[in-house]
Amino acid sequence: MANEVLFADLSGSARLAAVLHQEIVLKLADRASLHMHPSILRLGNVAGRGSSTVQIPVVGLDGSDIMSSVADGSAVSNTALTESGVNVTVARHALQYSISDLANLTDSVGLNVQRLAESMVGSTLMTFQSLLCNVIDDFTQVVGTSGVDMSVDDFYSAQFALTLQSVAGPYICILHPRQLADFQASLRAEAGPSQFVAATQEMLTIKGQGFAGMFNGVDIFVSSKVVTANAGADRAGAMLGYSAIAMAEGSPYAVTGAGGIVQPAGTPLVVEFERDASSALTKIVGNYYCGVAKVQDGMGVSIITDA
Amino acid sequence: MAARLTSDSNTGFGGRPASPPATHTARLGMDAEPAWWYIAHPNRWQFLDGEWLPVLSRLSQRPGAKNVTKDGDTAHAETLLRKGGWTIIPWDAVDGGYVTVYDGRNGPVHLSRWETPRQVGTQVVMTTDQEGYRSFLRGLIADGYVAPMDPMVAEAMIESQRQRVENNANRLHEPTVKARYDRDLAKLTAMQAALENPPAVEPAKRGRRG
Numbered sequence: 001m002a003n004e005v006l007f008a009d010l011s012g013s014a015r016l017a018a019v020l021h022q023e024i025v026l027k028l029a030d031r032a033s034l035h036m037h038p039s040i041l042r043l044g045n046v047a048g049r050g051s052s053t054v055q056i057p058v059v060g061l062d063g064s065d066i067m068s069s070v071a072d073g074s075a076v077s078n079t080a081l082t083e084s085g086v087n088v089t090v091a092r093h094a095l096q097y098s099i100s101d102l103a104n105l106t107d108s109v110g111l112n113v114q115r116l117a118e119s120m121v122g123s124t125l126m127t128f129q130s131l132l133c134n135v136i137d138d139f140t141q142v143v144g145t146s147g148v149d150m151s152v153d154d155f156y157s158a159q160f161a162l163t164l165q166s167v168a169g170p171y172i173c174i175l176h177p178r179q180l181a182d183f184q185a186s187l188r189a190e191a192g193p194s195q196f197v198a199a200t201q202e203m204l205t206i207k208g209q210g211f212a213g214m215f216n217g218v219d220i221f222v223s224s225k226v227v228t229a230n231a232g233a234d235r236a237g238a239m240l241g242y243s244a245i246a247m248a249e250g251s252p253y254a255v256t257g258a259g260g261i262v263q264p265a266g267t268p269l270v271v272e273f274e275r276d277a278s279s280a281l282t283k284i285v286g287n288y289y290c291g292v293a294k295v296q297d298g299m300g301v302s303i304i305t306d307a
Numbered sequence: 308m309a310a311r312l313t314s315d316s317n318t319g320f321g322g323r324p325a326s327p328p329a330t331h332t333a334r335l336g337m338d339a340e341p342a343w344w345y346i347a348h349p350n351r352w353q354f355l356d357g358e359w360l361p362v363l364s365r366l367s368q369r370p371g372a373k374n375v376t377k378d379g380d381t382a383h384a385e386t387l388l389r390k391g392g393w394t395i396i397p398w399d400a401v402d403g404g405y406v407t408v409y410d411g412r413n414g415p416v417h418l419s420r421w422e423t424p425r426q427v428g429t430q431v432v433m434t435t436d437q438e439g440y441r442s443f444l445r446g447l448i449a450d451g452y453v454a455p456m457d458p459m460v461a462e463a464m465i466e467s468q469r470q471r472v473e474n475n476a477n478r479l480h481e482p483t484v485k486a487r488y489d490r491d492l493a494k495l496t497a498m499q500a501a502l503e504n505p506p507a508v509e510p511a512k513r514g515r516r517g
Contacts, residue, residue: 052376053383087387091370091377130338134372138364140350140392143467145494146362147355147437153471153487160470189483229362231421231440232433236364291371297391304353304362307433 020109030224032210033125034132039172039219041246041295043088045268047253052090054248056295059083088248090291093127095120101280113282117262117271120286124269126225128247131292133225135245136174137236139294141165141301146230149182150175150305152190158239159216161301167241171218176226176235179305180212187215228307235307240300250289332410335424336431339414341368341379342406345396346388347453352460354468354498359461360444361453366395400452401443461502468495 007015034040043054060082070076097116104112143157144150155173162171175183187203203213203220212220218239229236251268255261260273268290274283294300343365351362366388368379375384385395398404401420409416409424418424421436421443447453472491478484 053374087374087383089371089374089376089383091375093371131369131372134367134369138346138348138373140348142351142353142362145355146353151487153474153491156474157467157471161467227365228422228433229364230435231419231437232435233437233440289371291374293372293374302364 022109024109024111030209031122031126032208032221032223033129034174034210034221034223035125035128037172039170039240039242039245040132040292041243043246043248046090046248046250046289052250052289052291054088054090054291055085056088056246057083058086058296086246086293086295088246088291088293090248090250090289093124093288093290095123095286097284098276098281099284101282104282113273113284116284117273117286120269120271120284123286124288127288128290128292129223130225131290132245132247133174133223133227135292135294136238136240136300137227137229137302137304139238139240139300139302140297142304143301144234144303144305146234146304147306149185150179150303151183151186153186154303154305155183155215155218155239158301158303159218162239162241162299165298167244167299169217169241171239171241173218173220173237173239173303174226175212175220175222175237175303176307177222177224178307179226179235179237179303180220180222182305229302229304233307234304237303237305238300239303243295244299245292246295247290247292249291252287252289333426335409335411335416336426336429337409337411337416337424339411340416340418342408342417343367344381344398345400345405346393347396347447348391348393349454349457350392350460352456352464354464354494354501355441357497357501358445359456359501360441361447361456363396363444364393394453396447396452400447400450405443458502461498465495465498465502468498 011017036042041056043056046052046054064082065079068076099113099116141161143161144154158173159171184204203215205213207213210221210223212222214220226235226237228234249268251263252270258272259275262271263269269286269288271284271286274285275281276283345363346366347361347363351364352359353362354360366373366381366384367375368381369375370377370379373384374387375381388395396405398406403420405420406417407420407422409418416424419440421440423434423436425432425434444453448455468491472488472495475484475488475491479488
């Protein structure tokens, strides 16, 4: 026997070492964001408003001041109006990719200029999430114990802390995956009345990224962007009332005569393309202008537990 | 043109030790983390192993967060924090500073000096020097960077801990709850004892702790 057609003989000429699957698989990453969630007070877009900072007047009206008892015929004195201003400052965040023409023209899997531009939307949402998690760690009320796993007790402590501050519901809770896992482990061990509550069962169900369930009426979200505390020993999640945190954004106007611009619907993101013909490169640049800050410190509580 | 020979080389070429190309330089597999400062607030305290210590937070130089403006200018953010009762801890509160910077895959990663990243396979694992950090916290109080805790704050925390103990007092037949109850009760007792007998504060020695 001779002249058999074997794979080894064809390899490198009529057969390839590998063929590309016709679609890409996303690298494992946390892609859940609370951007546009109603719990975040949206201050709109600063474009054309004369400043990169938006100020929210916080005024003690509608029951903040109560009337005093005054005898008939006596004059009542003025009550000073309680008011303050909270600022949210918008700043630039950007991401740039640069792809060569050869890399772009040989694309067979959908990884090209267009796809890199589309990817900017996800990067924008996670940038917002990162900013949000950078803010929720410093409420002056803190529950939890450094180095100790989050438990149902910590959840109740946070809930009680907000209740004591007269924070109106609904509340949301933002936890690191480690904190959520510890909380679920604690729930799993609950043998009292809590084990029969549907929410307890629901909290243990596997879900997608982001929304993890509802417990005691509190929506729980999980995010890997929740920052560390106590020199990395802990994570600093939070429970907060609606409008405890505010955000503002800015969208630059398209410039006439500039290169290609994409403004994805529903986001303030602006993606531009910049050609470097001599290098045969196309830059894809995403610009996102955003600011996040606390509105009222008493409306939130940081949950600092073991990382 | 004739090659010029040097006295220390009979080939005419001088060599030098190669440094690894940029693509082969070890970089920390973490997102970039801008510079930051510890901040302390009179309300944020914790009770750890028999002592009251401040719970610090961070002012990051991240534009857009907490009113840090473009280019990472923290002046406005600092003003607002101070108005809210926060104290910003300077880097030199401890000899050598408390922030360490690493080269990350997307830029510099600023970590506290008590965090040590290690690459294990494809993951970054962080080890923490907890005793070193606690020593730093004690030093902040002793050196006057953080004011001693107001007894009212301690009483509020003790009350919260008491409520936590009492909430579980009628469920001691559940082993997991009993374990939590015992731990919480021991902590409550220790909190009260520490409040009644506060440790002596050493005289201020700014910038001498590590």
